[in-house]
Amino acid sequence: MFMREMTARTMADRMSWFWMIFEPMAVVGIMVAIRGLISGGRHIAGADFIPWVLVGMMGFSLFRENLIRLLGAVEANSGLFTYRQVKPIDTVIVRSFLEFMLKSFIFFLFIGLGSLMKFDLIPGKPLEAMFDWFSLWMLGLGAGLLGSAAASLVTEIGNVIKLISFPLLVVSGVIFPLHYIPHQYQQYVLLNPIVHGLENLRLNFFEGYHSLNGIDMVYLWYWALVMITLGLMLHMRFQSRIKAR
Numbered sequence: 001m002f003m004r005e006m007t008a009r010t011m012a013d014r015m016s017w018f019w020m021i022f023e024p025m026a027v028v029g030i031m032v033a034i035r036g037l038i039s040g041g042r043h044i045a046g047a048d049f050i051p052w053v054l055v056g057m058m059g060f061s062l063f064r065e066n067l068i069r070l071l072g073a074v075e076a077n078s079g080l081f082t083y084r085q086v087k088p089i090d091t092v093i094v095r096s097f098l099e100f101m102l103k104s105f106i107f108f109l110f111i112g113l114g115s116l117m118k119f120d121l122i123p124g125k126p127l128e129a130m131f132d133w134f135s136l137w138m139l140g141l142g143a144g145l146l147g148s149a150a151a152s153l154v155t156e157i158g159n160v161i162k163l164i165s166f167p168l169l170v171v172s173g174v175i176f177p178l179h180y181i182p183h184q185y186q187q188y189v190l191l192n193p194i195v196h197g198l199e200n201l202r203l204n205f206f207e208g209y210h211s212l213n214g215i216d217m218v219y220l221w222y223w224a225l226v227m228i229t230l231g232l233m234l235h236m237r238f239q240s241r242i243k244a245r
Contacts, residue, residue: 001080001090005098008076020106024061028053031175044177046209047202051121054110055205056174059136059198062103064165066096066140070148071158074242081243088242089235092148096141104133124207132201135217139193139224145231152242153234173198178212190214193223 010016031053044052070092077091114121123129151158169175172194181189189195190212197220199211235242 001077001086001094002098004077005095009098009102020102021109024054024057024106024110027057044209045179047206048120051114051119052202052206052209053175054114054121055202056172056198058103058107058110059133059201060169060172060174060194062100062133062136063140063143063194063197064168065099065103066137066144067147068162068165069099070095070141070144071151071161073148074152078243087235088148088152088239089145089232092145092235093141096137096144099140100137103137107133120206123205125204129201129204132197132204132217135220135224136194136197136201138228139197139220142224142227142231145235146227147231149231149234149238149242153238168192168194186212187214193220196220 028050073091073095074088077086080086080091081088111121147157147161151161171189172192173189178186178189178195178199196215196217199215200217202209203211203215
């Protein structure tokens, strides 16, 4: 099943690998251009702007791809359900693991290329940064499990989830520092668990970087574990309906 997903993800067309690598590079390039036009600078306190955006974009992409791509995992592998040992949840977990492997490889590739180009992309605290990366994946897995089960039961839910992916990019602090948000609204931004994962990842990448007070990975893990539990429960409870969809 893993090899089937790998082939479909990477060999669907000749440009698959190109787009996986080019997309985050294009987003970073656009953000650098916009920031240059608006403020004329490319520096954030404690970090250079390009590495800062790239780390945030890759972390958010890990979460988003798990959320979006897991929505279609059950339908794409429906033919495998003729084998009694294959369950809908298996297809979701395998696809999520594949996304983790691909995004990790691409992230390491960017770190290596960035280092050759003299960008500060070597994490100051590698082990802590790896844990934050894993935590963002677990959060995405939880959201994907929950979303895939819900979308299999009610099709419109999948469309809503796809629509909110761009607003999430904006409110998660991917493309602009959270310090830009007025102080009275910063407490509401911290309700978003993605913010905690991205900011902690940046804190462990850039030793001089400072984020908002209140960043807490325990909060992210509460969200991740609750969503994973609910997702597993939905998949087990409505397994026959999900299969028949």
